[in-house]
Amino acid sequence: MQVTNTQRASILIEALPYIQKYNNKIVVIKYGGNAMINGELQEAVMGDIVLLSLIGIRVVLVHGGGPDITDMMSRLGKKSEFVDGLRVTDKETADIVLMVLAGKVSKRLVSHIQQKGGSAIGLCGADGGMIKARQIDERLGYVGEIEKINTSPILDILEKGYIPVISTVGCDDEGNIYNINADTAAAMIAGELNAESLITMTDTPGILEDPADENSIISRINIKDVPALIESGCISGGMIPKANCCVEAVKRGVNRVFIIDGRSPHSILIETLTDEGIGTMFISGD
Numbered sequence: 001m002q003v004t005n006t007q008r009a010s011i012l013i014e015a016l017p018y019i020q021k022y023n024n025k026i027v028v029i030k031y032g033g034n035a036m037i038n039g040e041l042q043e044a045v046m047g048d049i050v051l052l053s054l055i056g057i058r059v060v061l062v063h064g065g066g067p068d069i070t071d072m073m074s075r076l077g078k079k080s081e082f083v084d085g086l087r088v089t090d091k092e093t094a095d096i097v098l099m100v101l102a103g104k105v106s107k108r109l110v111s112h113i114q115q116k117g118g119s120a121i122g123l124c125g126a127d128g129g130m131i132k133a134r135q136i137d138e139r140l141g142y143v144g145e146i147e148k149i150n151t152s153p154i155l156d157i158l159e160k161g162y163i164p165v166i167s168t169v170g171c172d173d174e175g176n177i178y179n180i181n182a183d184t185a186a187a188m189i190a191g192e193l194n195a196e197s198l199i200t201m202t203d204t205p206g207i208l209e210d211p212a213d214e215n216s217i218i219s220r221i222n223i224k225d226v227p228a229l230i231e232s233g234c235i236s237g238g239m240i241p242k243a244n245c246c247v248e249a250v251k252r253g254v255n256r257v258f259i260i261d262g263r264s265p266h267s268i269l270i271e272t273l274t275d276e277g278i279g280t281m282f283i284s285g286d
Helices: 005-022 039-054 066-075 091-115 151-159 181-190 221-232 239-252 267-273
Strands: 025-030 058-063 120-124 131-135 144-149 163-167 167-173 177-179 197-202 220-222 258-263 280-283
Touching: 005 267, 025 039, 025 181, 039 091, 039 163, 039 267, 058 151, 058 181, 066 091, 091 120, 091 151, 091 163, 091 167, 091 177, 120 151, 131 177, 131 239, 144 181, 144 220, 151 163, 181 197, 181 239, 197 239, 197 267, 220 221, 221 239, 221 280, 239 280, 258 267
Parallel strands: 025 058, 025 197, 058 163, 120 163, 131 167, 197 258, 220 280
Antiparallel strands: 131 144, 167 177, 258 280
16 A cells, blocks of 8 residues: 555654653563564564654664574484473573573674664673573573673663664573573663563464454553462463563563563564554553
8 A cells, every 4th residue: 555645654653752752761662472473573673663763762773593502402302391381491402592592692783783774782691790690590591580780881882872682691600601591681771771672572462362362462461460360261371471471570660561472573663662562562551
């Protein structure tokens, strides 16, 4: 459908109050799932991120890379094992995680952003002691929980006008590398940065009242209702940790927290710059 100049102007006018609202504010985007695997969607996401940056929004991109890790382990003849949804990470697997996330995935995203006209720098949690971690469970090996976030490297890069692209590995005082859940890291980073917004991209439209019906999106959820939604099965499986991370972000003071459909082109722009919005928003109070 051909868009007229009048329609283009109307779109820009609708976006204006949101551009003003977010100007010079930090937006953390957790990127993963199908939007990361599909080449066309990845192009759209990187374009969205560059556009947000160019209109004065300080974007921080936090990414996962589970499928890439699994693929590399398979190539190296190493089987992936999971306990309670977490990848069992021995010393060799920790090295693979670091290589894939901080190397292959991070540099690929940085390259795509720069091809779209943006400026980006890749970081991992070990850089500048950004993510200090400790072991969660001996059974899981080098899977870490976050003890502390040092935001100085992120803020320094933002101050220079770059988009930080963060790989979620952490380290301890002995130099051990830990595999960190990307949703958890994004929530804590957003909280420590006093971010205006956290946007988590998934492979579903958001939280669904009926998990079998993608049209039954719950547009707004009070964080106090999340335990009951988990108990009822409305929030289940892999959506449980994502919802809990959104709750954590709200508790840490992030003003606007969303789960959106990463399969939908330009979902970031629709959520950030339009009246319509998309996905599920988590709120506290009324």
